[in-house]
Amino acid sequence: MASGAKGARGTLYRGREGMWSWVAQRVTGVLVFFFLFAHVLDTALVRVSPHTYDQVIGTYKNPIVNLLEVGLVGAVMFHAFNGLRLIAVDFWSKGPKYQRQLLWIVVGVWAVLMIGFLEPMMQHTFHEWFGW
Template identity: 70%
Template structure:
Protein backbone atom coordinates (compact mmCIF):
# COMPACT_ATOMS: atom_id res chain seq x y z
CA UNK A 1 0.00 0.00 0.00
CA UNK A 2 2.83 2.43 0.77
CA UNK A 3 4.23 2.00 -2.73
CA UNK A 4 0.77 2.94 -4.07
CA UNK A 5 0.78 6.10 -1.93
CA UNK A 6 4.38 6.96 -2.89
CA UNK A 7 3.57 6.46 -6.57
CA UNK A 8 0.64 8.91 -6.36
CA UNK A 9 2.59 11.45 -4.31
CA UNK A 10 5.58 11.39 -6.67
CA UNK A 11 3.23 11.75 -9.63
CA UNK A 12 1.64 14.85 -8.10
CA UNK A 13 5.06 16.33 -7.25
CA UNK A 14 6.28 15.79 -10.81
CA UNK A 15 3.08 17.40 -12.15
CA UNK A 16 3.60 20.50 -10.00
CA UNK A 17 7.23 20.75 -11.09
CA UNK A 18 6.17 20.59 -14.74
CA UNK A 19 3.51 23.24 -14.11
CA UNK A 20 6.04 25.63 -12.53
CA UNK A 21 8.60 24.81 -15.23
CA UNK A 22 6.16 25.72 -18.01
CA UNK A 23 5.22 28.95 -16.22
CA UNK A 24 8.77 30.15 -15.63
CA UNK A 25 9.83 29.18 -19.16
CA UNK A 26 6.84 31.08 -20.57
CA UNK A 27 8.09 34.12 -18.67
CA UNK A 28 10.86 34.52 -21.27
CA UNK A 29 8.20 35.60 -23.78
CA UNK A 30 6.95 38.30 -21.42
CA UNK A 31 10.27 39.68 -20.26
CA UNK A 32 13.70 38.11 -20.78
CA UNK A 33 15.03 40.18 -17.86
CA UNK A 34 12.34 38.86 -15.52
CA UNK A 35 13.11 35.34 -16.72
CA UNK A 36 16.81 35.85 -15.97
CA UNK A 37 15.93 37.15 -12.49
CA UNK A 38 13.72 34.14 -11.75
CA UNK A 39 16.30 31.65 -13.04
CA UNK A 40 19.05 33.32 -10.99
CA UNK A 41 17.04 32.62 -7.83
CA UNK A 42 17.26 28.91 -8.66
CA UNK A 43 21.03 28.84 -8.17
CA UNK A 44 20.96 28.30 -4.43
CA UNK A 45 21.81 25.28 -2.27
CA UNK A 46 18.17 24.97 -1.17
CA UNK A 47 17.00 24.69 -4.77
CA UNK A 48 19.77 22.14 -5.38
CA UNK A 49 18.24 20.00 -2.62
CA UNK A 50 14.84 20.43 -4.24
CA UNK A 51 16.37 19.31 -7.56
CA UNK A 52 17.72 16.23 -5.82
CA UNK A 53 14.23 15.58 -4.47
CA UNK A 54 12.86 15.95 -7.99
CA UNK A 55 15.36 13.39 -9.25
CA UNK A 56 14.29 11.08 -6.40
CA UNK A 57 10.62 11.49 -7.29
CA UNK A 58 11.15 10.91 -11.01
CA UNK A 59 13.35 7.85 -10.51
CA UNK A 60 10.99 6.24 -7.99
CA UNK A 61 7.92 7.01 -10.10
CA UNK A 62 9.54 5.55 -13.22
CA UNK A 63 10.89 2.41 -11.55
CA UNK A 64 7.70 1.75 -9.62
CA UNK A 65 5.68 2.34 -12.79
CA UNK A 66 7.68 -0.40 -14.51
CA UNK A 67 6.97 -2.66 -11.53
CA UNK A 68 3.26 -1.93 -11.81
CA UNK A 69 3.32 -2.77 -15.52
CA UNK A 70 5.09 -6.05 -14.72
CA UNK A 71 2.50 -6.90 -12.05
CA UNK A 72 -0.34 -6.16 -14.45
CA UNK A 73 0.97 -7.81 -17.60
CA UNK A 74 3.34 -10.58 -16.46
CA UNK A 75 1.76 -13.85 -15.36
CA UNK A 76 4.17 -14.20 -12.41
CA UNK A 77 3.91 -10.49 -11.55
CA UNK A 78 1.37 -10.68 -8.73
CA UNK A 79 3.26 -13.53 -7.05
CA UNK A 80 6.60 -11.71 -7.04
CA UNK A 81 5.45 -8.13 -6.56
CA UNK A 82 7.03 -7.85 -3.10
CA UNK A 83 10.42 -8.97 -4.42
CA UNK A 84 10.06 -6.55 -7.33
CA UNK A 85 9.34 -3.73 -4.88
CA UNK A 86 12.54 -4.52 -2.99
CA UNK A 87 14.41 -4.60 -6.31
CA UNK A 88 12.92 -1.20 -7.23
CA UNK A 89 14.00 0.24 -3.89
CA UNK A 90 17.51 -1.20 -4.24
CA UNK A 91 17.94 0.14 -7.77
CA UNK A 92 16.49 3.49 -6.66
CA UNK A 93 19.00 3.79 -3.80
CA UNK A 94 21.93 2.96 -6.08
CA UNK A 95 20.78 5.52 -8.66
CA UNK A 96 20.20 8.16 -5.99
CA UNK A 97 23.71 7.63 -4.66
CA UNK A 98 24.99 8.00 -8.21
CA UNK A 99 23.04 11.25 -8.60
CA UNK A 100 24.50 12.85 -5.46
CA UNK A 101 27.53 14.48 -7.06
CA UNK A 102 26.02 15.48 -10.43
CA UNK A 103 22.99 17.11 -8.79
CA UNK A 104 24.45 18.48 -5.55
CA UNK A 105 28.11 18.97 -6.53
CA UNK A 106 27.72 22.60 -7.60
CA UNK A 107 25.85 23.47 -4.38
CA UNK A 108 28.58 21.93 -2.24
CA UNK A 109 31.26 23.81 -4.19
CA UNK A 110 29.31 27.05 -3.75
CA UNK A 111 28.82 26.50 -0.02
CA UNK A 112 32.41 25.54 0.74
CA UNK A 113 34.14 27.52 -1.98
CA UNK A 114 36.15 24.67 -3.47
Protein backbone atom coordinates in the same frame (compact mmCIF):
# COMPACT_ATOMS: atom_id res chain seq x y z
CA MET B 1 -14.07 -3.92 18.41
CA ALA B 2 -15.07 -5.99 15.40
CA SER B 3 -14.89 -9.73 15.63
CA GLY B 4 -11.71 -11.04 14.10
CA ALA B 5 -9.91 -7.81 14.89
CA LYS B 6 -9.00 -8.88 18.40
CA GLY B 7 -6.29 -6.69 19.83
CA ALA B 8 -5.88 -4.75 16.59
CA ARG B 9 -5.07 -1.06 16.89
CA GLY B 10 -5.97 1.53 14.33
CA THR B 11 -7.59 0.53 11.07
CA LEU B 12 -8.32 -3.00 10.02
CA TYR B 13 -6.34 -2.53 6.82
CA ARG B 14 -2.80 -3.77 7.27
CA GLY B 15 -1.16 -2.59 4.08
CA ARG B 16 2.42 -3.51 3.60
CA GLU B 17 4.80 -2.86 0.72
CA GLY B 18 1.97 -2.71 -1.80
CA MET B 19 0.18 0.05 0.08
CA TRP B 20 3.36 2.09 0.55
CA SER B 21 4.34 1.75 -3.09
CA TRP B 22 0.82 2.89 -4.05
CA VAL B 23 1.18 5.96 -1.79
CA ALA B 24 4.71 6.69 -3.07
CA GLN B 25 3.55 6.40 -6.70
CA ARG B 26 0.81 8.97 -6.11
CA VAL B 27 2.98 11.35 -4.09
CA THR B 28 5.85 11.29 -6.60
CA GLY B 29 3.38 11.75 -9.46
CA VAL B 30 1.90 14.85 -7.79
CA LEU B 31 5.37 16.26 -7.06
CA VAL B 32 6.47 15.79 -10.67
CA PHE B 33 3.21 17.35 -11.89
CA PHE B 34 3.72 20.48 -9.77
CA PHE B 35 7.32 20.78 -10.95
CA LEU B 36 6.22 20.53 -14.58
CA PHE B 37 3.49 23.10 -13.97
CA ALA B 38 5.97 25.55 -12.42
CA HIS B 39 8.50 24.82 -15.17
CA VAL B 40 5.98 25.60 -17.92
CA LEU B 41 5.04 28.86 -16.17
CA ASP B 42 8.58 30.09 -15.65
CA THR B 43 9.64 29.06 -19.15
CA ALA B 44 6.65 30.93 -20.60
CA LEU B 45 8.06 34.10 -19.05
CA VAL B 46 10.80 34.17 -21.68
CA ARG B 47 8.18 35.16 -24.29
CA VAL B 48 6.60 37.80 -22.04
CA SER B 49 9.68 39.38 -20.51
CA PRO B 50 13.18 37.96 -20.97
CA HIS B 51 14.45 40.18 -18.14
CA THR B 52 11.86 38.79 -15.70
CA TYR B 53 12.69 35.28 -16.88
CA ASP B 54 16.37 35.88 -16.09
CA GLN B 55 15.44 37.18 -12.63
CA VAL B 56 13.27 34.15 -11.87
CA ILE B 57 15.95 31.74 -13.05
CA GLY B 58 18.46 33.65 -10.92
CA THR B 59 16.40 32.95 -7.81
CA TYR B 60 16.78 29.22 -8.47
CA LYS B 61 20.56 29.35 -8.10
CA ASN B 62 20.89 28.51 -4.41
CA PRO B 63 21.56 25.40 -2.29
CA ILE B 64 17.93 24.94 -1.24
CA VAL B 65 16.72 24.72 -4.83
CA ASN B 66 19.66 22.41 -5.54
CA LEU B 67 18.40 20.07 -2.82
CA LEU B 68 14.91 20.29 -4.31
CA GLU B 69 16.40 19.30 -7.67
CA VAL B 70 17.92 16.22 -6.04
CA GLY B 71 14.48 15.42 -4.60
CA LEU B 72 12.94 15.90 -8.03
CA VAL B 73 15.39 13.47 -9.60
CA GLY B 74 14.60 10.97 -6.84
CA ALA B 75 10.85 11.41 -7.36
CA VAL B 76 11.09 11.01 -11.14
CA MET B 77 13.30 7.93 -10.86
CA PHE B 78 11.12 6.22 -8.27
CA HIS B 79 7.95 7.07 -10.18
CA ALA B 80 9.42 5.68 -13.40
CA PHE B 81 10.84 2.48 -11.91
CA ASN B 82 7.75 1.79 -9.82
CA GLY B 83 5.64 2.43 -12.90
CA LEU B 84 7.57 -0.26 -14.75
CA ARG B 85 6.98 -2.57 -11.77
CA LEU B 86 3.25 -1.83 -11.94
CA ILE B 87 3.23 -2.65 -15.65
CA ALA B 88 4.94 -5.96 -14.87
CA VAL B 89 2.43 -6.73 -12.11
CA ASP B 90 -0.51 -5.91 -14.39
CA PHE B 91 0.64 -7.57 -17.60
CA TRP B 92 2.95 -10.42 -16.53
CA SER B 93 1.05 -13.51 -15.44
CA LYS B 94 3.43 -14.02 -12.49
CA GLY B 95 3.58 -10.31 -11.64
CA PRO B 96 1.16 -10.37 -8.69
CA LYS B 97 3.03 -13.30 -7.17
CA TYR B 98 6.35 -11.42 -7.29
CA GLN B 99 5.11 -7.87 -6.70
CA ARG B 100 6.82 -7.60 -3.31
CA GLN B 101 10.18 -8.79 -4.64
CA LEU B 102 9.84 -6.49 -7.63
CA LEU B 103 9.26 -3.57 -5.29
CA TRP B 104 12.45 -4.31 -3.35
CA ILE B 105 14.35 -4.53 -6.65
CA VAL B 106 12.93 -1.09 -7.59
CA VAL B 107 13.95 0.34 -4.21
CA GLY B 108 17.44 -1.17 -4.52
CA VAL B 109 18.03 0.11 -8.04
CA TRP B 110 16.64 3.51 -7.04
CA ALA B 111 18.90 3.71 -3.98
CA VAL B 112 22.04 2.74 -5.93
CA LEU B 113 21.32 5.29 -8.66
CA MET B 114 20.48 8.00 -6.14
CA ILE B 115 23.73 7.42 -4.27
CA GLY B 116 25.60 7.68 -7.57
CA PHE B 117 23.71 10.85 -8.45
CA LEU B 118 24.02 12.52 -5.04
CA GLU B 119 27.81 12.72 -4.96
CA PRO B 120 28.33 14.84 -8.10
CA MET B 121 25.24 16.94 -7.48
CA MET B 122 26.09 17.70 -3.87
CA GLN B 123 29.76 18.22 -4.69
CA HIS B 124 28.70 20.90 -7.17
CA THR B 125 26.48 22.53 -4.55
CA PHE B 126 29.02 22.50 -1.76
CA HIS B 127 31.86 23.61 -4.01
CA GLU B 128 29.92 26.46 -5.60
CA TRP B 129 28.13 27.74 -2.50
CA PHE B 130 30.37 26.85 0.40
CA GLY B 131 33.81 26.57 -1.18
CA TRP B 132 34.25 22.93 -0.04
